[in-house]
Amino acid sequence: MAGALILRRLAQIAVTTAILSLCAFLLIGLMPGDPIDLAIAGDPRLSAEDAARMRALHGLDQPLLARYLAWAQSVLGGNFGHSRLFAQPVSALLGPALLSTLELLGLALLLAVGAGVGLGALAALRPRWSGPVQALALAAQAMPTFWLGLLLIILFAVTLGWLPAGGAEGGWRFLLLPVVTLAFANLAAYTRHSAAALTAALAEPHIRTARAKGASEARVLWRHAWPNAAVPVIAVAALDAGALVSGALVTETVFARPGMGKLIFDAVMGSDFNLALLALLVVAVVTMLATLAADLIQRWLDPRLA
């Protein structure tokens, strides 16, 4: 049953990816200005013959659909092509960037869910705290990510000098501010949903039974109420995977942190279409797989959904 479901979803992902690749390729073909035009603008010494020669060298004189088919064929054959912007094979660039982004995303997700559930529990157990928690969630939602990132840099890197202002030389010190920035932007949904779900769960009859039996508050919360409340929280996580990736793009730009988001942005801005396209597809596939994983966990936690 679950196997068939997974297979069907994987097939869907493959089809979506194929359609997306065609759409994106055609769209990118609509972008004005090919890289040769840019090279001419950057170097006054290039002549007309140079331009024609370079266009032929890059296959830019072929019609768009022919270029797509040639591209798709070579990608399926495992040849991801070459990035003009970084003069590297695309495959060599995608690996490290994806790892770095996944590291950022994973930690930010953990932090957002952890803090969100914690705050939600606080609001559910102590109604007095409900107001401030809601206010914090609202603020988190309403604050532009890049602005928050900059404020954190000014405070912790420039004024206090505790943490680096950006970059990624490795080590958790470089991760802290980006992770906090990204987590904060995604905090609101988790806080709200876990507060609502826990409040609802705590009102169930079996909780009253547990309390009557003398279970501690912590035990009541985590052993009895949380399993029921976890399902909607994970549903939010599944729906938010795309938003998280979007936030990563901004975070990586503010903190000059190499990763998929920044790679896509640089590639688009630098007319490195090959890299932009593949990076976009990789990000889309990873997002869809994450959504699938969240769905499966949800089903596993709540058999009624299956």
Place this chain on the structure above:
Amino acid sequence: MKRWLIAFLFLVLPAMAQGRDTLTIGITQYPSTFHPNIDSMAAKSYVLGFARRPVTAYDAEWRVTCLLCETLPTLENGLAVRERTPDGKDGIAVTWVLREGLRWGDGTPLTTEDLRFAWEAGRESTTGFGPAEFYRSAYEFTAHDARRFTIRFDKVTFEFASLGDFAPLPAHLERERWRADPRAYRSRTLYDTEPANPGLWNGPYRITAVQPGAGVTLERNEHWSGPPPHFRRIQVRTVENTASLEAQLLAGQVDMVAGELGLPVEQASALMRRTGSRFHVEYKPGLIYEHVDLRLDHPALSDRRVRQALLHALDRPQIVARLFEGRQTVAHSTVNPLDWVHEAATRQYAHDPARAVALLEEAGWRPGPNGIRVNASGERLSFELMTTAGNRSREAVQQVIQAQWRAVGVEARIRNEPPRVLFGESLSRRRFGGAAMYAWISAPEGVPRTSLHSEEIPSAERNWAGQNYTGFRNEEMNALLEALPQELDREKRRDMWRRLQAVYADELPALPLWFRQDAHLWPRWLEGVRPTGHLNSSTLWAEEWRAR
């Protein structure tokens, strides 16, 4: 709780201290290739300045100088000889002698063989080396021995002693890769597939690690034969966002910000005001010419009086004083005042709204509704003013220009595009609707043929090559641009440059704004950096950099 806090501080604080044998530099761009002879971009010039040396370069005084050679060839010292080419053209044979003891980073001697390889690869057009003009003209390469070589050119230019971007390539590593498939060499070269290979580098430093898009690490090259450099390691970090770059400088993560690709002058001087004596700043006037290109086939702009009026209406000194704290040099033509060919007596356009109004009246533009002038047939004096979207300092200037033109009854409609689109299409295919503001970077005494010769007007027939975006056609200018490169006599050349500037200032195919200055920011303890103000960056002399 307290213990946790202390542990936290311990983890956080120590990384601030840094030894003085490492220098971390922030720049705003990442090089798109590390191959010395493919593409030219500022970030690559900057990084490679540490790691490889060309035969010749322009120095901080804007003179051609020897880096790998012993003496510059001249007609007087006999290293350059004028001659006839086999097909009867005026040619020249130029001989360079390499310094003794040059080696690649793996210990292999650097010889004329490495230059021969670079020349062979460049002559083959499928390789895709940068400006093909040089390789077309350099029709014969002769190596006399391991250090002495002669190149024959089929035309004589005053720059014959300069080899520009033509740099030796390690034949022992690259020749086979190139020979196997010249077409694919671009993507197979070791410079990009294995940039940390020591044998690729002949400078005082060699690249030891590369993080694509983020940074480059360089360490001392043991086989460098020149004076040993002070720093053991150089880190070049790319931070595109200038606010983040400033933050990293203030946080001590980067020691210096390279002026070649650094903070805008106004941001740098604001930073200096706030930080007092923490950093040293040097403003170096450079060969970056900010200007407004005008479409000369636009009905209103085709009138010379209108163009002159537009320039009279601008208060450039005030803009420079207020927006850039006076740290730009107001331009009066394409030639920088620091260039020896600059002519001080060239016509200048002071801020004079009354004169601008008079010129516009004379050209038939009378006050119309909403304060915008109209001509006899009722057309409004209105055109588009474009620049690169996202460049905040240009966008600010643009809005001031718009207001100053509005004051004399000219409407400029702002329409900006990302650089990719502006340069890639609107300018290069001449689709801009009136005026476009951007910058040219040139070499000292660079002849502006591609932007001013009428044969360089981009068109579909010419595959959109050429940078004469304004559509400027002027017989005298054409003649000057053709004669200038071939005139070897400096005094005669100076006369020609004088005429060139006079024609430019009269005709105004583009409105000169200013020459940009670079703000080089470095720590108090650093000495010996000499900004150049052109494409041969200060890093070519990095072995002179010292920490106090």
Place this chain on the structure above:
Amino acid sequence: MKSGLLILGALALAALAAPIASAALGHDPFLPDLFNRFAPPSAAHPLGTDELGRDVLLRLLHGARVSLAVGLAAAMAATVVGTAAGLLAAWKGGWVDAALMRLADGMLALPALPLLVILAALDPAAIGLPRGEALSDMIRIAGLLALFGWVGVARLVRAGALSVLARDFVRAARAMGVGEGRILRRHVLPELAAPIAIATALAVGGAVLAESTLSFLGLGIAPPAPSWGNMLANAQEVAFQAPLVALWPGLAILLAVLGCNLVADAISRKRR
């Protein structure tokens, strides 16, 4: 509900009052004044001036028009398209439903911002919009945001419509020979009004935020037209020089999103 509507009402009033405020303060928020850059707050400039010496308050008010217009347009477009798609899917069922929902699933799983970056970099001239003018920028951005915004609404509407269509009174109406269009209009839509209103309110806030993010990436509203997004993005470049200039547009965005959320919360609480 009250506080949310109050905030949004105040912002809308402020946007409408922009020309009056210009007249009252007596200066032009579009005219640079080089002698008056980064002026501190004063009677003439209640919030000070920006990097070109223009009044920050007036630019905020004019920016409200652009930002709120983009937010509203994007949210409205997303709501209309999403409601139509959701209703159609629920009503038609079968392959129409399957196709629409697969499309929605696919869109939902995609990372929006990287795609927006690619789409925003497209040539507006290719689809017949003039390049780089404020109005076309606004249409372009609102369109792009709606392109991703309709999906959520469509899923919501479909789920709601399915449950309403299965109810007895709908079946009774059908038995009485009431036309399908009338059923959808008279019976289904009113039932769904509240969730649609919530989604729209949240979408307005989301679009205002998204506009600022696109501006930060250099793909937003082009100058000289002010929007909160491009004011904030401009201000971050001078964040160290004039931190206050970055504060105001940031607060304006915060308020707008806050107002939208409060309204959405209030509607959902009312339903319970």
